[in-house]
Amino acid sequence: MLGGIALTLLPAQAAPPVLAGATFVVDPGHGTRYRDGRELNVGAVGAHGAQERTVVLGVGEDVARLLRQDGARVVLTRSYARPFRTATILRLDNRARAALANRLHATAFVAIHADASPDAGRRGTSVFWLRPNSLTLARAMRRRLRSLDFGEAEFRARDLAVTSEARVPAVLVEIGFVSNAAQASQLSRPHVRERIAEAIVAALRDTFADSRDGTGGD
Numbered sequence: 384m385l386g387g388i389a390l391t392l393l394p395a396q397a398a399p400p401v402l403a404g405a406t407f408v409v410d411p412g413h414g415t416r417y418r419d420g421r422e423l424n425v426g427a428v429g430a431h432g433a434q435e436r437t438v439v440l441g442v443g444e445d446v447a448r449l450l451r452q453d454g455a456r457v458v459l460t461r462s463y464a465r466p467f468r469t470a471t472i473l474r475l476d477n478r479a480r481a482a483l484a485n486r487l488h489a490t491a492f493v494a495i496h497a498d499a500s501p502d503a504g505r506r507g508t509s510v511f512w513l514r515p516n517s518l519t520l521a522r523a524m525r526r527r528l529r530s531l532d533f534g535e536a537e538f539r540a541r542d543l544a545v546t547s548e549a550r551v552p553a554v555l556v557e558i559g560f561v562s563n564a565a566q567a568s569q570l571s572r573p574h575v576r577e578r579i580a581e582a583i584v585a586a587l588r589d590t591f592a593d594s595r596d597g598t599g600g601d
């Protein structure tokens with residue numbers, strides 16, 4: 384009964400932060416302006432004026448806070464302190480967000496977006512990735528986001544500015560449709576955004592907890 388003895392001797396609160404040593408670049412999408420203040424990349428605006436760029440900034444900040452509680456280092460491409468980026472070419476700005484993760488040799492890059500569609504009935508979360516080194520993370524994101532019961536829109540490899548630029552494991556998640564009145568109203572609630580952030584962080588934990596080399600694992 385050695386196993387039983389060992390179990391009873393385990394201290395209750397001795398576990399080290401599970402993501403200590405990991406670095407994540409968290410990218411709340413859009414929110415880019417020209418130098419003169421005009422909007423370059425405003426993002427989707429949906430039902431009841433729900434703004435993608437505002438919703439995803441809140442989720443990104445929640446994700447960053449939770450990851451830091453797990454001991455990870457987090458770099459946000461936009462934050463409450465600096466909500467707007469400055470650029471002149473949209474695609475280059477998006478590539479720069481992922482290039483930052485490459486430069487930092489980040490454990491992973493996570494872009495957070497919200498969807499919009501002319502079809503007001505469309506709903507659900509999506510996960511996109513491109514390179515094979517992102518697939519384990521993409522699957523974990525899918526599993527965790529589906530557990531929110533928002534439905535699923537898409538899950539596929541997709542050549543986007545951020546997924547093609549990133550050399551580290553990278554995903555772009557769409558956290559729901561701001562063009563869907565019910566989802567827009569959900570996304571406007573802080574506790575719903577917190578649940579989404581928890582799902583994103585759970586997927587990062589699933590993939591990278593106790594990984595120190597950034598390659599993830601199954």
Ligand SMILES: [Zn+2]
Nearest residue numbers: 412426496497
């Ligand atoms: Zn977007």
